[in-house]
Amino acid sequence: xxxxxxxxxxxxxxxxxxxxxxxxxxxxxxxxxxxxxxxxxxxxxxxxxxxxxxxxxxxxxxxxxxxxxxxxxxxxxxxxxxxxxxxxxxxxxxxxxxxxxxxxxxxxxxxxxxxxxxxxxxxxxxxxxxxxxxxxxxxxxxxxxxxxxxxxxxxxxxxxxxxxxxxxxxxxxxxxxxxxxxxxxxxxxxxxxxxxxxxxxxxxxxxxxxxxxxxxxxxxxxxxxxxxxxxxxxxxxxxxxxxxxxxxxxxxxxxxxxxxxxxxxxxxxxxxxxxxxxxxxxxxxxxxxxxxxxxxxxxxxxxxxxxxxxxxxxxxxxxxxxxxxxxxxxxxxxxxxxxxxxxxxxxxxxxxxxxxxxxxxxxxxxxxxxxxxxxxxxxxxxxxxxxxxxxxxxxxxxxxxxxxxxxxxxxxxxxxxxxxxxxx
Numbered sequence: 001x002x003x004x005x006x007x008x009x010x011x012x013x014x015x016x017x018x019x020x021x022x023x024x025x026x027x028x029x030x031x032x033x034x035x036x037x038x039x040x041x042x043x044x045x046x047x048x049x050x051x052x053x054x055x056x057x058x059x060x061x062x063x064x065x066x067x068x069x070x071x072x073x074x075x076x077x078x079x080x081x082x083x084x085x086x087x088x089x090x091x092x093x094x095x096x097x098x099x100x101x102x103x104x105x106x107x108x109x110x111x112x113x114x115x116x117x118x119x120x121x122x123x124x125x126x127x128x129x130x131x132x133x134x135x136x137x138x139x140x141x142x143x144x145x146x147x148x149x150x151x152x153x154x155x156x157x158x159x160x161x162x163x164x165x166x167x168x169x170x171x172x173x174x175x176x177x178x179x180x181x182x183x184x185x186x187x188x189x190x191x192x193x194x195x196x197x198x199x200x201x202x203x204x205x206x207x208x209x210x211x212x213x214x215x216x217x218x219x220x221x222x223x224x225x226x227x228x229x230x231x232x233x234x235x236x237x238x239x240x241x242x243x244x245x246x247x248x249x250x251x252x253x254x255x256x257x258x259x260x261x262x263x264x265x266x267x268x269x270x271x272x273x274x275x276x277x278x279x280x281x282x283x284x285x286x287x288x289x290x291x292x293x294x295x296x297x298x299x300x301x302x303x304x305x306x307x308x309x310x311x312x313x314x315x316x317x318x319x320x321x322x323x324x325x326x327x328x329x330x331x332x333x334x335x336x337x338x339x340x341x342x343x344x345x346x347x348x349x350x351x352x353x354x355x356x357x358x359x360x361x362x363x364x365x366x367x368x369x370x371x372x373x374x375x376x377x378x379x380x381x382x383x384x385x386x387x388x389x390x391x392x393x394x395x396x397x398x399x400x401x402x403x404x405x406x407x408x409x410x411x412x413x414x415x416x417x418x419x420x421x422x423x424x
Contacts, residue, residue, distance in 0.1 A: 011138055018131060037064035041095055041111045044068065049100055054109060069110040070099060076107060085110060215261045222254035276323070276396070278403040283321045285348070285355070286314040291321075292328055292346070305341055312348035317355055317423050319404045324421075327400055327408070328359070330393040331419045335361035339416065353424075358411075360418040371412050394419075 040062045048054055054068045071085040085108070086096070099107045229247040238244045293309060300307040335344050339361035347358045366374065373379045377395040394408075401408045401421060411418035 011142060012135070037113045038095075040065045041097075041113070044111060045097055045109065048109065051101060054099075064113045065111050066114060067112040069112070070107055071110070072107040073105060074107075212265070215265060219258055219261050222257045226251050226254045276400055276403060278320045278323055278400065280318065280320060280404065282316050282318055284314050285312055285317055288317070288321060288324060289346075291325060295325075296332055296344075299336075300344065303336065303341060305336075306343040308343065308345045310345070310347040315355060319406065319423055320400075323400045323404065327397045327421065330397050331359050334393055334419075335359065338366075339363035355423040357421045357423075358418050359421075360411075360413075360416055362416040365412045365414065365417055371410065374410060375408075 044057060044059075044062070044065060047057060048068075054070045057068060059066060059068070069085065071081065075081045094110055094112045096108055096110050098105055099109045229251050232238060233244065233247055238247060289309060289312065297307055332344070340363035342362045344362075345358075345360045347360070349356050349358070365371075375394050375398045377392055379395075394410075397419075398408050405424050407422040409420055409422075411420060
């Protein structure tokens, strides 16, 4: 803010310097022009004083003086002629001087000169007014930016740091400024969402620890049983085949019990990862297409990739628009990673009263074995070598679509791969 105040002060100082400099230049020009027409009048006056009659003076060689009027001394006593001589309104200015010839006063001379091209007072006022308006406009813009943009931005500049440090409590003060009103409202919503997510995560962590402690305790019993039966078999404590078979069956039963506990741990871990909440609603297909286009048209252009969006009817679709955009993000990122970078096609069609959206990208199709597992969690195909990822993208897409009572499936073609989203 201090730097901006300096810029504002420098702007005002520059205007003052410019105004003073312009005024000085115009004033000097005015003085120069005044000297020019006075030089002409003095030359004409000396010529007439030398004996030339005013009516015989040739004025074509003079730029400023265009007329010479005389009032003989004999006519000076005539009131009407005197008033006409002194009150004559000519185009410009005039200078009256006594008319001497041979040191005798013969009357008075009136030299009329053009003033419109010489007087720079009007020009000076116009230039100064223009500079003042320009300076007022610039200062007005700077003040507007200061009070409506920079100052509100300084108020919210600390919010990202607070969020990064985990300071999620407290309300975000709203701004009436239309540039920052929506931004601050969004930050407030983000803080609330992060706070809820943080509480939810802590609750899940607590439940997870409780479950792990409980499962660990429950697993000790079958593990102890397996250990005892194993030692008994090792030391030959069972002397009959029937008793040995019974011990083996007990070991298998306890192993199956442990497998159940492990499956429960795996299932719980997946639930922790997919803490996805869906808010069912309705939206028009045009809104989804517009947001997808706003996000990916430029991204594809940067990658020199062709993005084709097919024709569609603006139907009403059931689902969570934000979650559907998350599905699009995962599918499009896979297309960027594993496609050949030539083309992505988004097409729309209906089938069995369902709205289907197909996202197809050109490139080498995955192997048959990989194709059968692409929607499994943590699965990464053979074409993912050297690519960052966790193997959860399409798995998350399937879970989101199923929570919205929809479905997702893949289509394998010779020149690429298609992912189809089904909305019921």
